[in-house]
Amino acid sequence: MPEITDEDIRQQAIELGSVLTRAGAMLVTAESCTGGWVAKAMTDQAGSSAYVTGGLVTYSNHAKHALLGVSEQTLAEHGAVSEPVVRQMVAGALRASGASVAISISGVAGPGGGSDAKPVGAVWFAWGSAENISTGLKYFDGDRDQVRRQAVIFAIESVRRFLSSDI
Template sequence: MKEIVDLAARAGRALQEKGWLLATAESCTGGGVAQAVTEVAGSSAWFDCGFVTYSNASKTGLLNVPPALIAQFGAVSEEVAGAMAEGAVAGSNAHIGVSTTGIAGPGGAVPGKPVGTVCFGWAIADRTFTERRIFAGDRQAVREQAVAHALQGLLRFLDQA
């Protein structure tokens, strides 16, 4: 957990330097990114809000992810992760959004998407980046690795912005 909180603190410093706010949109991590961020004292200066959208209906209703996108690619897809991150920014006061959607296990695998598959999105203004990773381990391990990766990606994205 210390590594994850350290990543969140680094992201917070980078966000503060830019004067930006962050929003999260999480499915498989169940708010883990937002939890890590709010472990950092003073995060209210750079963290706006978090959406935990576990169901497809909440992804559509709260983040405006098009139902057709979910139907075509599945909730665990880079396309949906990107739309989630964009929806988090659009539905908040944030400048940048990060999203996670995946299969933490132990069940839920489908052909081409084994347990441990997690898709990520990072969005700012008119740019969105996505990535798909497969993590090993049990449910907790997958979720922790996903939170860490989401924050690492956020740091990379902030460096490029």
């Protein structure tokens, strides 16, 4: 896979900003392994306050529970890197922000922390609205920076595709 550059991320963020504007939608992010990178990419664009309401970096399980309302039982049963958790992260971000669309990301960026069930590079995503949440699991290759860059691009593209299908 070719290396994802800052310019690639910037271009994707610009495109998503245009789609959000056309849809009259406001975006909120709930990020774990990307550490706020999606929110940063989106708000790097002048005028982004017209389509970004905010972002939450919920790196720890405690933050996922306290800030987004992710169930402690769900975290205990499935772990932070799971479909049920990213679904609850989207729902919590939407509730907390009043935004119309959200993206959540939780994964194992590495270099450590992986397991057989959840290897380094495994990243769960959820995106959508209060009425329609989609999810996806991706396995990315590379070092920590490369995994995170790929996750940022995938997240932005997923929201753009979701909104484009609704316009």
